[in-house]
Amino acid sequence: MGFWNQLDSFFAESTMAKEHSPARKMILILLFFILNTIILSMDFLPDYLSLSVGQVSDRDVVAPRTVSFVDEPRTKKLEAEVLSGVANVYDLDTGAAVTAEDGVSRIFRAVRAVQADKSLKTPDERLNRLKGMMTGLLPEKTITLLPLITSAEVDQLEENARTILRKYLYRGIRDEELEGIRRQAGSDIEKLGFGVTGSQILTDVIQPQLRPNFVLNQRETELRRQAALRKMEPIRITVKSGQIVVRRGDVVTEEQVQMMMELGLHKAETGIARILGLSLYVLLIMGAMLLSLQRFFPAVFADDRRLLLVSLILLLALAIGRVGHYYSDFVTPIAVGPLLTAILVNPTAAMMVSTMTALFFGIIAEQNVRVFSFVLIGSFAGIFCLAQSGRRHSLVRAGIWVALANVATVITTGLIEEIEYRQILTDSLLGAVGGVGAAILAIGLLPYLEQSFRITTSENLLNLARPNHPLLQRLLLEAPGTYYHSILVGNLAETAADQIGADPVLSRVGAYYHDVGKIQRPFFFVENQANMENPHTKLSPSLSTMIITSHIRDGLEFCREFKLPEVIADIVGQHHGTSLVSYFYKQAAEGEHGECIIEEDFRYEGPKPQTKEAALIMLADSCEAAVRAIGNPNVTRIENTVRRIINERLRDGQLNECDLTLRDLNMIGDIFIRVLCSTCHSRVEYPVDAIRDLERRRPRNGNGNKPGAGKALVAVENRGNTADCAAKNGGVAETGG
Incomplete structure (x- = not known):
């Protein structure tokens, strides 16, 4: 991990700074251009290989790399021997x-x-x-x-x-x-x-x-014959790096020509013009990529770390494509680049990466339109699958989608170009392997990229949600009321997030940590006071406000101390926005110097919620606390409270900087009301004394076994149930609530 640590230190200052270094960005772009050009130009070798069968070679031809290819005649003979050895079923x-x-x-x-x-x-x-x-x-x-x-x-x-x-x-x-x-x-x-x-x-x-x-089972016999063929390793001719393929003075044979073709050496002469044209081609595509990033993904373009991530993913995909090209363009798991981008950045950026990958790989594949379509369509299929969930466990399914798209593309383009059916079938199978291989490779690379680039995934968040996390343990032991409040807020936020297109896992885990700053002074918050005296009664409203609002700064300090992800710290810092601490503001306004009170002094420092998840936790936090404060909650009171709080936050401008719509807010209100009604509605207080008195009098009156004796109890029970049901259905009857 030394390389990754060096990269991390190189970009750490840039990542934490508000202004990113233009010089560092230019270095990154230049490195990407150089490496990309090198990868693409590896086939542009001097032409000392324009040799044909029967020609006398005027020099030694040495293999620049190791390559292996199938010897078709000997492989077919081996197939016949294998089939003869399969017993009938x-x-x-x-x-x-x-x-x-x-x-x-x-x-x-x-x-x-x-x-x-x-x-x-x-x-x-x-x-x-x-x-x-x-x-x-x-x-x-x-x-x-x-x-x-x-x-x-x-x-x-x-x-x-x-x-x-x-x-x-x-x-x-x-x-x-x-x-x-x-x-x-x-x-x-x-x-x-x-x-x-x-x-x-x-x-x-x-x-x-x-x-x-x-x-005789003909079907099973045939299946075993096919299985035996699949297990059979084709006979391959391997040419090792440094091996002399053709010696000077030898007459070139057909087998030697085949070796040179498999090595990618049998090409036209390379000139300066080709290298120059390739460089301009790379610059053209890079320019389009950078303009697209700046226009459509400004956050990625501004963040040197994420720009480096996209560049590395693209270079990795091309390097894999370069290696795979020596065997088959279709078996290459080149879709790994778009799949990684879809998971680590976003699916839309992944579509841009897949387009660039296809354009660059088209050069490696000798401007083959069939290969270009293969890369582009297969990558788009995987991105579409991941766009539905964006989770790591979907990578296997995405790999299957890529494989199916690869097969479909290979078959259709093969039919258009009138390629031999056997070759189409072979290429289809290789394409399927390449699709699944891309998913497997992506799964293997994800942990390293996540760690190196500090990317928070669902798996990381779920680890933070475990109750044995040290910070949650402190919250439970030092501020138990806040802890249980956070659990309820998490339930509310997660339930609503799934309905409005937000991240449910981030919403739940963010809610668990949103009030960790209260650990610093837990007894200044009502949920932790139990039966003790409220310390705010001895403080001025302004001082109480400072103490209350300081839990945001304290929470951010805990986030740094326990190295919580940035997305969690953002929620901690934004979940109150710039809202007003209305209780103490009203208390101060009604005081002796009320006319001198400045409202801004009684507001949180902000910033306002920037994401759906932060806004959800703001609303869930306020709604849960307000409903808990209702003395005798029923459906009507809960609904009125939830709607009032959402409207207040909307009118106060706290939701102006996140992308929640009015439709989202309406859905959030409906979900909060449903969940809070199921957990906070009042219960009927049964007339225990009356029941005990009835029990005492029943044997004395001799009615122990008479039907009428039980009716009073049933009436009492039914009366309680009726009141409870009425309370759940709008609070029409609040008997004993």
């Missing part, structure tokens, strides 16, 4: 076992029927009947044995026949196993000890039913 036909058992049942059912037929008087009649029923099922010799067995033996034989059939058929029989299985079944029959007659009958009943019951 067979499925067990359990229906064969059921059919076999049905056949056994039919035989023994016929024997029982003949035994039970009283019309058959003689053994010959029974035998003739059995022959008529068993023809084709059993040998005639075996049929003659059937009249000799008893009914009990019939049951035993049938049960054992079923058992033996199940043993082998449910396990499965292959063609090559059939003879061995039949011998094993014969051994099983001998072990049963039925004697010659019973064993012969069992053998002739079972043996015909033992048949192969494995069926």
Whole structure:
């Protein structure tokens, strides 16, 4: 992390200063221009490689880098060998076992029927009947044995026949196993000890039913063949950096030409004009980028740290593209740049980065319009996905979107250019891999970029929300009333944030810390006073105002001490804006020197809320405290209080510098009212003494088991419930509230 620490110290002064150094910004822009030009011009090599097949080389050609490519003829031969080694897949036909058992049942059912037929008087009649029923099922010799067995033996034989059939058929029989299985079944029959007659009958009943019951599964066999092909590594030719591809005096072969092409060496001669044209091209695109940043993203342009972040992301994407170009333009995870920008800056800036990436990568890919479309459309798809949530856990889904967009772009552009179907399929698969790879790479790089550039993400905020954070622990122990107030404010702010397009996590965590400054003097705030005397009764209104408003400065000091993110410190400093401490202002105005009172002396220092989240916490803070102060809250009182506070903040201009709309304020009011009504409405105070008196009198009056005795209690309970329900529905009835 030494490099990142040096970068951090280099830009720390600039980041904290209000005026950013123009010289530092120019250095950054110049470095970006130089590095970008170097990356793009790496293919512009002198042309000593205009060699063709059969030509005698007049020099040694040395590989400038290591490259590997597929040897197609040998790979196809290997595929055939792999497929021949994949065994066929067979499925067990359990229906064969059921059919076999049905056949056994039919035989023994016929024997029982003949035994039970009283019309058959003689053994010959029974035998003739059995022959008529068993023809084709059993040998005639075996049929003659059937009249000799008893009914009990019939049951035993049938049960054992079923058992033996199940043993082998449910396990499965292959063609090559059939003879061995039949011998094993014969051994099983001998072990049963039925004697010659019973064993012969069992053998002739079972043996015909033992048949192969494995069926070829063509689909699964094909899937395994394809899986084997996927596992197969294609035969690759690797040319190592420094290896001599063609020696001086050698006749150039087709394989050597292919090596030079894969190395990117077989190009036209490079001239000064190409380098100059490339430099101007880079300047043109950079100028467009800087003007766009200055016009549409002034915060990014003014912040050297964020400008450096965007520049590094773009250079990283191009460096990855440069490496990937030596293998395939489509497998390159170049969308990692736009994905990182969408998460760390914003989706709109990411669209600009994706456009620049596509323009620059088009140079690397030899002005290939197909590759330009591939980069641009795939990146836009990932940005669109992240724009829906902007959270790290969405990166995997964004990678899938990029992969799908890559595949669609490769297929459509391939069809337009009439590229071979096999090549389109290969490029599509590579594009899918590149899309998923971009997401994986982004996930891996995010923690380093977040730490190095002090970027606050949802994961960082959730860590701050843990109750065991040292500052929250201090707030709980030293200002418990403020702590629980902050939890309630967090619930209000988070619920409303989700509905108005603000960040719910930032709203909740910001609310947890918004009043940490009260730790310094907790007992000067009413929520921490419990039953103690209010110290403000002994102070002048102006001094009380100074103490109350100082919790903002104290809170910012705690933010610095505990190294809380800047977004949290902003909320701490803005959540009261420049609002008036009305209680002490009114007290001072009504005092002896009221005409000399200056209103500005009783206002917070500000600034006013600059974001939706800070404004939400301002409103939630005021509404929760005001509703808690209502003596007997019901729906009407809560609603009136919430609407009044929102209108007061609006009229006072506290919401002028954030982008909340009137529609947002109306939604915020509705949500606050609903949440506060569910947590702060009054409860009915049941007439406990009357109930106890009723309980005492009931046994004495002898009404303990009579229906009327319970009606009084039910009436009291229902009366309380009615009052409670009425209070929830507008306070029409406030009985016992």
